[in-house]
Amino acid sequence: MQFIGTAPSHDLTYSDVFLVPSRSTVRSRLDVSLAPGDGTGATLPLVSANMNSVTGPRLAAALARRGGLGVLPQDMPLQDLDAAIRWVKEQPVAFDTPVAFGPEASVADALAVLPPVDGHGLVVLDAHGAFLGCMAATRLAHAQPDAQLVDLLHGSLTAFEEEDLGDGRHAFDTMVAAELDYAPVLRHGHLIGTISRTGALRSTIYEPAVDAHGRLRVAAAIGINGDVAAKASALAAAGVDVLVLDTAHGHQEGMLAAIRTVKALRLGVPIVAGNVVTEHAVRNLVEAGADILKVGVGPGAMCTTRMMTAVGRPQFSAVLETAAAARELGAHVWADGGVRYPRDVALALAAGAASVMVGSWFAGTIEAPGRLEADADGRLFKQSWGMASTKAVQERFGRLDAFELARRTLFAEGISSSRIYLNPLRPSLEDLLDMITSGVRSSLTYAGARDLAEFHERAVVGTQSAAGYEEGKALPVSW
Numbered sequence: 001m002q003f004i005g006t007a008p009s010h011d012l013t014y015s016d017v018f019l020v021p022s023r024s025t026v027r028s029r030l031d032v033s034l035a036p037g038d039g040t041g042a043t044l045p046l047v048s049a050n051m052n053s054v055t056g057p058r059l060a061a062a063l064a065r066r067g068g069l070g071v072l073p074q075d076m077p078l079q080d081l082d083a084a085i086r087w088v089k090e091q092p093v094a095f096d097t098p099v100a101f102g103p104e105a106s107v108a109d110a111l112a113v114l115p116p117v118d119g120h121g122l123v124v125l126d127a128h129g130a131f132l133g134c135m136a137a138t139r140l141a142h143a144q145p146d147a148q149l150v151d152l153l154h155g156s157l158t159a160f161e162e163e164d165l166g167d168g169r170h171a172f173d174t175m176v177a178a179e180l181d182y183a184p185v186l187r188h189g190h191l192i193g194t195i196s197r198t199g200a201l202r203s204t205i206y207e208p209a210v211d212a213h214g215r216l217r218v219a220a221a222i223g224i225n226g227d228v229a230a231k232a233s234a235l236a237a238a239g240v241d242v243l244v245l246d247t248a249h250g251h252q253e254g255m256l257a258a259i260r261t262v263k264a265l266r267l268g269v270p271i272v273a274g275n276v277v278t279e280h281a282v283r284n285l286v287e288a289g290a291d292i293l294k295v296g297v298g299p300g301a302m303c304t305t306r307m308m309t310a311v312g313r314p315q316f317s318a319v320l321e322t323a324a325a326a327r328e329l330g331a332h333v334w335a336d337g338g339v340r341y342p343r344d345v346a347l348a349l350a351a352g353a354a355s356v357m358v359g360s361w362f363a364g365t366i367e368a369p370g371r372l373e374a375d376a377d378g379r380l381f382k383q384s385w386g387m388a389s390t391k392a393v394q395e396r397f398g399r400l401d402a403f404e405l406a407r408r409t410l411f412a413e414g415i416s417s418s419r420i421y422l423n424p425l426r427p428s429l430e431d432l433l434d435m436i437t438s439g440v441r442s443s444l445t446y447a448g449a450r451d452l453a454e455f456h457e458r459a460v461v462g463t464q465s466a467a468g469y470e471e472g473k474a475l476p477v478s479w
């Protein structure tokens, strides 16, 4: 990456910079590879943040199916993490995970996890897990909230046998011919997944991130305190593909010791460690055994660290410096936090990040863990909160005595409650992935790059004023 003109002497963040188009020989945006090449097996440079409101097993499976990686948060009890990892590994790769309800569930139960939008649907299973029927999510909009789903199944949609669908193109055409936008997929009469037209289309564009056994990949985080070796070993035994060692101040002795401990276990999975923002920290953490550095102090949407402590660093420069240092050492960087538009992802990758970690943006999706709520205007949202917020600290340390809990709560550095609204046009994680990857694929072709290594090499970046940034925004109403 190079700056157009002279490189600025002060630190920059994503909004301060823009990409300059260069002469290109790349003829199509579909000729571009977005594989991070960081040893995680991901084929898409997107990682979901290890936040309770962001990454649950459902979101992790959906993300891995399209090539990214979900990081399950360290706050989940170990047995829940174990179950979540195993659950992700059991999910279909070629089809979507069914949104399933038991025979007792009501329309209100369904609306708490699934908005009545096109392209989505739900299945109803009997008490033994056998498939009873399905319905389009849009049906929920016109039903009484207390109606039982099972009573709405008459005229149930068609279900396909797996072999009738074939490859993504054939599956898409089959659904168009059947005038269906959503359908369950059966194998010998047993439910193995669901499919939508967009899902069929996506399967021709994305490549799932799968392990050596063809199962979806998943990452999990652990903190630096407690029995780090026991936790890391337990997660590896459950089948985790990437381990993330995470704390607010990653450049500390406690982190270096934790990395050394996990490295010595030789678990055969990449070790991600952070958060850091300097070249010096990269050198120390890689020396201790980290393969990937998680970079970002203070850019996160739920994060109050910069205002509380003045500590941090504008994220574009943090990524640029750490990625250069990591590259020299054969390590990689994940740019963590502060991403609000596809352009921010493109800029992090141009600065040299292998992958980009997204938190709050993904919290407002159907696949995120929270329940759907509606505000006074009927707009749907999910709750989100920071992992260092009072809420998170109280949940994490709830088992401690009142004095210890109060002491730790004093040091909160995050927002406890925030509403992340679902984008009505892009309510699902996969809709956001489509938007982000189409933007980033386009960024690469503007730079004349076929893959992320070339993109980083060829990217030309300029700095802009606040007015320059403003000019780039679309106008929803006339001026």
Ligand SMILES: NC(=O)C1=CN([C@@H]2O[C@H](COP(=O)(O)OP(=O)(O)OC[C@H]3O[C@@H](n4cnc5c(N)ncnc54)[C@H](OP(=O)(O)O)[C@@H]3O)[C@@H](O)[C@H]2O)C=CC1
Binding pocket: 050, 223, 224, 225, 246, 247, 248, 249, 252, 254, 275, 296, 297, 298, 299, 300, 303, 305, 337, 386, 387, 388, 411, 413
């Ligand atoms: N990327 C970012 O900007 C930030 C992210 N977070 C996220 O919040 C979550 C919780 O992290 P964390 O608060 O580190 O909790 P952890 O449970 O991981 O504990 C952190 C440990 O580091 C010690 N420590 C020393 N200095 C600091 C410091 N300045 N800030 C925090 N801990 C310090 C703490 O001791 P003691 O409590 O005695 O001081 C504690 O032992 C993580 O997911 C983290 O990524 C949190 C803040 C910033």
Ligand SMILES: Nc1nc2c(ncn2[C@@H]2O[C@H](COP(=O)(O)O)[C@@H](O)[C@H]2O)c(=O)[nH]1
Binding pocket: 049, 050, 051, 275, 296, 298, 299, 300, 301, 302, 303, 304, 305, 336, 337, 338, 339, 357, 358, 359, 360, 361, 385, 386, 387, 388, 389, 413, 414, 415
């Ligand atoms: N200082 C804090 N940082 C936090 C907290 N919770 C999460 N985070 C960091 O933010 C990113 C996600 O950023 P986003 O802009 O995409 O939401 C996450 O990975 C953490 O590094 C917090 O409470 N305090």
Ligand SMILES: [K+]
Binding pocket: 298, 299, 300, 301, 302, 303, 304, 306
């Ligand atoms: K912030």
